[in-house]
Amino acid sequence: MPVEPNTGMQLPYKGEPGYDQAKAQFPELYAAEEKAMAAGQAPPAGMPGDEGPNDMAMQDDMAMQGDMDAEVPQAPMPEKPYSVNAVKTLLKEMNKALDKLSGQDIPDLEVEMPSKGAKLEGALPMDLYLVLVAISESLRMSGEDFVDKYGFDPASLTSDADLRKVTAALKKMSKDKKLIEAMQAPAGGEQEDMEQMQEPSPPGFFDDDEQDLAANMA
Numbered sequence: 001m002p003v004e005p006n007t008g009m010q011l012p013y014k015g016e017p018g019y020d021q022a023k024a025q026f027p028e029l030y031a032a033e034e035k036a037m038a039a040g041q042a043p044p045a046g047m048p049g050d051e052g053p054n055d056m057a058m059q060d061d062m063a064m065q066g067d068m069d070a071e072v073p074q075a076p077m078p079e080k081p082y083s084v085n086a087v088k089t090l091l092k093e094m095n096k097a098l099d100k101l102s103g104q105d106i107p108d109l110e111v112e113m114p115s116k117g118a119k120l121e122g123a124l125p126m127d128l129y130l131v132l133v134a135i136s137e138s139l140r141m142s143g144e145d146f147v148d149k150y151g152f153d154p155a156s157l158t159s160d161a162d163l164r165k166v167t168a169a170l171k172k173m174s175k176d177k178k179l180i181e182a183m184q185a186p187a188g189g190e191q192e193d194m195e196q197m198q199e200p201s202p203p204g205f206f207d208d209d210e211q212d213l214a215a216n217m218a
Contacts, residue, residue, distance in 0.1 A: 075125075075126060078158050083160050086160040087113060087125075095109055096170075096174055101135075101138075146179050
């Protein structure tokens with residue numbers, strides 16, 4: 001990068017603010033810089049266009065990390081601090097509901113709750129919030145009837161009253177046999193594949209394996 005001879009300050013590159021004025025004031029410096037670049041000398045570190053493989057990889061990693069962060073849902077901040085008891089009760093009921101809805105004994109989710117006395121600091125713990133998001137999405141996939149009965153928007157849980165409503169909904173969900181059956185049922189595509197595998201071949205029709213067997217027996 002050209003350096004102003006009197007002050008030692010670095011002069012701007014093309015495209016940077018003040019480039020035209022600096023080039024007009026110090027044409028010799030810019031001419032020497034351009035001549036060096038034309039001769040094939042590597043531009044100084046930090047010069048625009050001087051991104052090496054490592055720099056480009058780092059930029060790609062940063063961009064990917066930015067995309068991942070954008071995709072992760074962020075828990076909302078409460079209107080006023082949640083009570084620790086309300087959050088603990090929600091967590092307890094959620095762990096019970098997960099066992100019932102999955103039909104398995106899932107290890108209980110345990111979360112740290114930074115608190116000031118009886119009040120939680122900040123938003124809901126991220127692990128707890130992400131499970132609530134997953135449950136809400138599972139409800140949506142199970143059918144509109146279940147959404148109408150138990151549906152909730154995790155992003156709108158901004159008060160103790162909201163947490164208590166979800167806690168009550170989870171308690172009811174864990175006792176709803178139809179919902180449990182719907183959540184434990186294979187996904188539509190998987191169920192169709194299983195049914196097709198179980199269906200016998202129509203009379204007079206041989207699948208590939210049966211054709212190979214018949215050819216070997218001939």
